[in-house]
Structure formats: structure tokens, C-alpha cells
Amino acid sequence: MPLESNARVVSELASRGYNAEREAVTLLAGAERPAATLEAVVDAAPDDALRITADHVRAVVDERSDGPADDPAPPSRDSDDPDPSPTNPDPSPTNPDPSPTNPDPSPTEATGSFERDDENGGSPVETKGSGDAVRDGSDASSAPEPGSASAPADPSRRELEIANDMTGRSTGTGEYDDFVRTFRDRYERLSKLLRGRVNHRPATAIADMPGGSEAAMIGLVNDVRSTKSGHWLIELEDSTGTFPALVMKDKGLADVVDEILMDECVAVDGTLADDSGILFADSLHFPDVPRSRVTGGADRHVQAALISDVHVGSDEFVADAWSRFTDWLHTPEAEPVEYLLIAGDMVEGVGVYPDQDEELEIVDIYDQYEAFAEHLKEVPADTEIVMIPGNHDAVRLAEPQPGFNEELRSIMDVHDARIVSNPATVTVEGVDVLMYHGVSLDEVIAELPEEKASYEEPHKAMYQLLKKRHVAPQFGGHTRVAPEERDYLVIEDVPDVFHTGHVHKLGWGKYHDVLAVNSGCWQSQTDFQKSVNIDPDAGYAPILDLDTLNMTVRKFT
Structure with a gap:
């Protein structure tokens, strides 16, 4: 088992049925012989233990340091714990004493994000x-020196x-009525966010207003298309019906029209045509989030x-x-x-x-x-x-x-x-x-x-x-x-x-x-x-x- 990283320590402990404290993992990864130390810690752990603690590791490390100076011979390559490759004598990338030739990397700038x-x-x-x-x-x-980990987080403080x-x-079954309920709920909830910005009327009420009246409507976008003259015609739909709004190209709203997607909820404020058949838009509003x-x-x-x-x-x-x-x-x-x-x-x-x-x-x-x-x-x-x-x-x-x-x-x-x-x-x-x-x-x-x-x-x-x-x-x-x-x-x-x-x-x-x-x-x-x-x-x-x-x-x- 070449313990190449803290993550490998965790994986090895998990394969033996143990969780571990972060400090325990750091101590194991930083040990002089991490694989042998891990085996010793697992052997020494209480039978009812499910979590390897830093105290478990320290007890083994202290016992080994008090024993003979020579470490046990490494296991053979035929075992489940082969020695690291000779080309990589210190396989752990969490080197507790980084070489001057490999300093802490400087932050690099992200481009385009x-x-x-x-x-x-x-x-x-x-x-x-x-x-x-x-x-x-x-x-x-x-990575810090072994044993320098801070105290583990207190789970009781988490929320x-x-x-x-x-x-x-x-609840949906794919029936037509299910889609109607979805879009009705969308309209009701999003229109509430827009009602404070415009004095809106239902589509049927706007159709009955006299020509030249100021009017506003909140609805889901049913259609958006350009006219031959370069204007934009937006058809809005609410729970009572549909009504068209015309955005003139000289109104300075092209940038807003560019952002409109089908089926989203918007508000249009403007003036009715003389025959009350169309709403000339003066402004467009999205539900948006507060600034x-x-x-x-x-x-x-x-x-x-x-x-x-x-x-x-x-x-x-x-x-x-x-x-x-x-x-x-x-x-x-x-x-x-x-x-x-x-x-x-x-x-x-x-x-x-x-x-x-x-x-x-x-x-x-x-x-x-x-x-x-x-x-x-x-x-x-x-x-x-x-x-x-x-x-x-x-x-x-x-x-x-x-x-x-x-x-x-x-x-x-x-x-x-x-x-x-x-x-x-x-x-x-x-x-x-x-x-x-x-x-x-x-x-x-x-x-x-x-x-x-x-x-x-x-x-x-x-x-x-x-x-x-x-x-x-x-x-x-x-x-x-x-x-x-x-x-x-x-x-x-x-x-x-x-x-x-x-x-x-x-x-x-x-x-x-x-x-x-x-x-x-x-x-x-x-x-x-x-x-x-x-x-x-x-x-x-x-x-x-x-x-x-x-x-x-x-x-x-």
C-alpha cells in the first residue's frame, strides 16, 4: 500500500471500516513510514472503535519512538503493502518540509472568468x-508539519x-391540465414581483379600455417577432387571454428586447392605439432581483x-x-x-x-x-x-x-x-x-x-x-x-x-x-x-x- 497522499490514507482506512479525524490523517500521512504506522494504528485501535483519532495515532507513534531505533523491515512486494518505487522514495505529495526548489506556488490569474x-x-x-x-x-x-493540524470542527455549530x-x-402525469397548472403557478408567483412596478390590467380589461389610454400588462411571453419596419411585436398571455404589445425601434428598448425569452414573465407599460387593438410599449420590466x-x-x-x-x-x-x-x-x-x-x-x-x-x-x-x-x-x-x-x-x-x-x-x-x-x-x-x-x-x-x-x-x-x-x-x-x-x-x-x-x-x-x-x-x-x-x-x-x-x-x- 503506497500511501501517496492524505486521500490514500482515508481510502485505506475506509477499506478497513474506519473513519478518521483530519488531524489523525495528517499525522499518518506525515509519519516516517506511513503504511506501517497505519497498520499499527489499526491493530492497536479498540475493537469497538469506528473512528481513528489523533490520540490513537500519537499513542502508536510514541510507542514506536520509544522502541528500537531500527524500524521493522518493509513488507515484500508480494504483500498488499509494497514499498514505494525507488524513483519516488518519498511518495507523499504532502511533504511536511518542502524543498526550496518547490516553494508554495504563487496564485495564478484566471482569464476570462x-x-x-x-x-x-x-x-x-x-x-x-x-x-x-x-x-x-x-x-x-x-501542507503543514505533521501534528500541526488545528482542532477539529465542532459539528454542533453547523447549520x-x-x-x-x-x-x-x-404530481405530474403529463396531461394537458398538468402543464396548465405549472404555467398558471409560474404566472401567479412571478407577476407578484412585477405588480408594484406597473399599474397592470388583465388582457380582457385592456381590450375594453378606450383608445389612447395608458395601460400596462403583465404576462408570459407567447410570441416575439420582428415587423417589416424593424419594430418588435410581443404577444403576452395572462390567465384571461392574450394581448399584443408593439415595441417601436426608436424607443431605445432594443437592448431589452434582445434579452426576452419565450415563456418568461414580463411587464409592458405604454399607451393603447386609437382602436385599442395594440399596446405601444414605453417600457419593459423583468421580475429581476433587487439591486x-x-x-x-x-x-x-x-x-x-x-x-x-x-x-x-x-x-x-x-x-x-x-x-x-x-x-x-x-x-x-x-x-x-x-x-x-x-x-x-x-x-x-x-x-x-x-x-x-x-x-x-x-x-x-x-x-x-x-x-x-x-x-x-x-x-x-x-x-x-x-x-x-x-x-x-x-x-x-x-x-x-x-x-x-x-x-x-x-x-x-x-x-x-x-x-x-x-x-x-x-x-x-x-x-x-x-x-x-x-x-x-x-x-x-x-x-x-x-x-x-x-x-x-x-x-x-x-x-x-x-x-x-x-x-x-x-x-x-x-x-x-x-x-x-x-x-x-x-x-x-x-x-x-x-x-x-x-x-x-x-x-x-x-x-x-x-x-x-x-x-x-x-x-x-x-x-x-x-x-x-x-x-x-x-x-x-x-x-x-x-x-x-x-x-x-x-x-x-
Whole structure:
């Protein structure tokens, strides 16, 4: 057993049925002979022990240091614990005494993913570190000396609540009436957000008003088209009927019209034509989020790691980067990271795109989840984990997606992980994090101008969803929507953090005091991604300070 990292220590202990304190793992990884020390600790542990503590390790280390000067001979290569390769005499990357030739890596700047909030005065998103957005965690040269770990976190101080989880609450049967209920609920809840901005009237009431009257309507966008003269005709629908609004090209609203998607809820304010048959628009309004608000925050220094798109089972899963990430989580530097939020696509799946089987390392979907569970065991056992599904996972494709069936839950039952629906809101020590996998980002990017939404800056597409207060506003396109009595995709309560994945690109920024984060992936470029010109950002882990909402992005590739 070549113990090459803290994560390998955890894996070995897990294979023997033990959890471990972070400090215990650090002590084992930093021992002079980590493999032999681990064996001795396991042998010396009480029969009823389920968790290896730092005291267990110290007792063995102290006993060995008081014994003969010569360590026992290493096990033979035929045993289950072979010696490290002669070319790598010190295989642990968590070297407690880094060489001057391998100093603590300097932060490296991320390109194309740091976004200023122009709508809030151009203030940049604050990040920790030396003023740079990304810190290189590709080695563990910053690991402390053995035994210097801080005291383990107190689980009793943790606070984690889940809202908007529709798992087990699906009511839709696919009938026409189910869709009617979904869109009626969408209209009612989003229109409430707009009623304070315009003096709206129902469609039927507007049709009965005299020509030339000032009028306003709130409705779902039923159609948008250009006229021969270069104007735009928008048909709105509410619970009473439909009514057309004309946006003249000289009104200065072209930029707003460019952002409109089908089926979203908007308000139009203007003047009726002489025959009352059309509303000439003077202004357009989205539900949007407030420009400034009081955000939540923890009352202590604690952090959450935000990741997505692990894609275990793919030939291109970056296992080495994952191990470096989980190894880092066991270091005292990562002691504040008490939460791990995974925004979907735990596995690569089967049959998701053409010829996917040619790019699979694991071809059975259940075996993929078994392998993912093994990788998840490398995460410190005291970490609170929340997961939502994605479009590669073995759940229905239509959104909202329930959080896996019981068989898959039992496979992924690692560290008591919480598995909830996509989307869901996770309140972590007072910070509301809206987790959504992000399939609708493809549609937003395809429909809107590049300066408003692109794969290179995925957070800008997320801004559009916040503006529309809905994570998947457009129906009938690329994003499948399941009919439910309640539209679980509405962003009714404004989150502090909006966390997505799916597009495999790293990007973050603040929109009206909401931190939008797309966390990249753990899969290098596949042949399919090459064919659609996607160059993924693999091996990054955004680390969020829950007390300040500042963020550092760690790079492990």
C-alpha cells in the first residue's frame, strides 16, 4: 500500500471500516513510514472503535519512538503493502518540509472568468489570497508539519437546511391540465414581483379600455417577432387571454428586447392605439432581483467547496486532480471547509450523447456510481455533503429532477450525504445557496447575443436567469420541463449564492449582490466536446467563505 497522499490514507482506512479525524490523517500521512504506522494504528485501535483519532495515532507513534531505533523491515512486494518505487522514495505529495526548489506556488490569474458587477458600480468580486482569483493547489507543498493540524470542527455549530426540494413530491402525469397548472403557478408567483412596478390590467380589461389610454400588462411571453419596419411585436398571455404589445425601434428598448425569452414573465407599460387593438410599449420590466439587499452570513469563519460535473466513469475523468483536491481537504489549511456542494453530473452516464460508449472507462451505470462513491470516501468524513442530479445522472431528464431513487441513494450513502432535487436551495449557516445543474444555460447562450451570454463567461448567462427569476424559463426547446402543480423552477426567494455547472466552464461574478458561480468540471476534453468546440475548465474548486461571501478558486490540475 503506497500511501501517496492524505486521500490514500482515508481510502485505506475506509477499506478497513474506519473513519478518521483530519488531524489523525495528517499525522499518518506525515509519519516516517506511513503504511506501517497505519497498520499499527489499526491493530492497536479498540475493537469497538469506528473512528481513528489523533490520540490513537500519537499513542502508536510514541510507542514506536520509544522502541528500537531500527524500524521493522518493509513488507515484500508480494504483500498488499509494497514499498514505494525507488524513483519516488518519498511518495507523499504532502511533504511536511518542502524543498526550496518547490516553494508554495504563487496564485495564478484566471482569464476570462473574473467579472465586475457593472450594475453595482463596477465593484469586483472580492477574493481571498494575494488579490488573485485562482490559487494553484496542484501540489501539497503548502501542507503543514505533521501534528500541526488545528482542532477539529465542532459539528454542533453547523447549520444546514434544504428548501424547494421536490423529491418524492412529483404530481405530474403529463396531461394537458398538468402543464396548465405549472404555467398558471409560474404566472401567479412571478407577476407578484412585477405588480408594484406597473399599474397592470388583465388582457380582457385592456381590450375594453378606450383608445389612447395608458395601460400596462403583465404576462408570459407567447410570441416575439420582428415587423417589416424593424419594430418588435410581443404577444403576452395572462390567465384571461392574450394581448399584443408593439415595441417601436426608436424607443431605445432594443437592448431589452434582445434579452426576452419565450415563456418568461414580463411587464409592458405604454399607451393603447386609437382602436385599442395594440399596446405601444414605453417600457419593459423583468421580475429581476433587487439591486442591493442584506445578504446572509455565518457567525464564524467556515467555508464551502462548490464543485460540479465530476463525471466518474468517463475516460477523461481527471482522477489525479480529484485526489489532489481531496488530499488538500485533509490539510489544516482546508480545516474551515466543512461543506461540499456538488451541482450535478456525479457520473458520466450511459447513452447521453452519440458514441458515448467509446469514451467510457466504466460502461455500467451502477458501477459508475459505485466508483463515484469510492472517490467520495476520500473526502474528510466530517464534511457535510449536498448533491443534486444533472443531465448525465440516472434520473429523469425533465426538470425539476428528483434526487435519485433508493437504489442509487444506497450506493452513494457516503458520509451521510444529502441528496436533493435539481434545483434546490441549501441554506448553509445563514447563506442561501441556490443549486441548479444548469441545462438551460445552453438555451440562454444560444438565444441571446454573445455579449450577454456565452460559454466563455457562463456567469453572465446566470445573470439572465436571475433577472428572469426562473432557472429554465423557455419551454419546448433544449430544456425539458416536467409539469407539476408547482413550478419548482421559479426563483421566488433571492439567494445569496447561485451555483451551477453543466457547461464545464469556470466563471463567477456578482449580479445585484448575488454571487453567481459556475464551478467548471472534473473531466478533460472529450471527442464530443471537441466536436462542439467546448474547451473545459477541469480540476477547479471554488472555495466560498460563508462568513464574508468572498471566494477563492483552487486549481488542482
